[in-house]
Amino acid sequence: MPKPVYQEIYQDLKRRIEAGDIAYGAFIPSESELTRSYSCSRSSVRRALAQLAADGHVQSQQGKGVRVIRDPSLDVTRGYNGLETFTEMAERLGFTPHTRCLTLERVTADEELAKQTGFPIGTKLMRALRARCADEQAVSTDDSYIPESIASGLTPQIVENGIYRYLEGELGLGIATSRRIITVEAATDADRNNINLGEFNAVAVMRSHTFDNEGLMLEYTETRQRPEFFSEYSTVTRTQR
Structure with missing residues (x-):
């Protein structure tokens, strides 16, 4: 069973944030840019961003965009990080x-x-x-x-x-x-x-x-x-x- 499109977007953005490819404090690409990049609907992008926000990776800034609030350098060194094996x-x-x-x-x-x-x-x-x-x-x-x-x-x-x-x-x-x-x-x-x-x-x-x-x-x-x-x-x- 393939993953829903929004889950694939969520996983990719999460990986980029945790790897530091999208820096802590930076704004992620706009919804329009993400829909073009992932060749998907705006609703899929919004669901992915909502999940990232619920996980504490990003926070929406009205009129500015979506800012990364997860700092990988402060991640814990033990324990489960998300839903991992x-x-x-x-x-x-x-x-x-x-x-x-x-x-x-x-x-x-x-x-x-x-x-x-x-x-x-x-x-x-x-x-x-x-x-x-x-x-x-x-x-x-x-x-x-x-x-x-x-x-x-x-x-x-x-x-x-x-x-x-x-x-x-x-x-x-x-x-x-x-x-x-x-x-x-x-x-x-x-x-x-x-x-x-x-x-x-x-x-x-x-x-x-x-x-x-x-x-x-x-x-x-x-x-x-x-x-x-x-x-x-x-x-x-x-x-x-």
């Missing part, structure tokens, strides 16, 4: 990644699991629990639930090679957005068994509901991460009064 994060940060599949099983969402994941009661799901290692040190776990109707072909090897690589590359699914809740919680026995916590007695926990290009939820994941390894870059907007 562990392998993509390893490439960005320069460590050697390794994933171990701890559990792969079929489950049915009961009342408790439905409340946790957001999938309706009775939904048949594939659960994949894996440990993430950076340079041979276990730094986090990802516990994911995906509808069996999508991911029935998952195997431990596919899980270790990358679930998103399978969903996007093999199944052609478009993964678009993720809604996240981040907390800091006391480490559990499972955390101590699966993560090299060292001196830490707590973990950073990110609970994510991920949606495809059609706005349908395709995954719930609970990531539990060694605090030293975790950070989150975000931009918030105050309502103008």
Whole structure:
């Protein structure tokens, strides 16, 4: 399934901003220039710019244009940067990644699991629990639930090679957005068994509901991460009064 045009524009502009090709503080090309450059409609450009603004990369200046407000030099050095895979994060940060599949099983969402994941009661799901290692040190776990109707072909090897690589590359699914809740919680026995916590007695926990290009939820994941390894870059907007 090909990505919508606005997603391709968004991804390209985001890459150029994060690479510094469009400098921090500079104005990006006008809507007219972008429509010509990408051979697309003005509505596609506007959707891409709206997503960049929501991500904290740009801000519209009335009567002037759209200014870049993301400074790549201030980017965090750890943690997830956007909706990226562990392998993509390893490439960005320069460590050697390794994933171990701890559990792969079929489950049915009961009342408790439905409340946790957001999938309706009775939904048949594939659960994949894996440990993430950076340079041979276990730094986090990802516990994911995906509808069996999508991911029935998952195997431990596919899980270790990358679930998103399978969903996007093999199944052609478009993964678009993720809604996240981040907390800091006391480490559990499972955390101590699966993560090299060292001196830490707590973990950073990110609970994510991920949606495809059609706005349908395709995954719930609970990531539990060694605090030293975790950070989150975000931009918030105050309502103008």
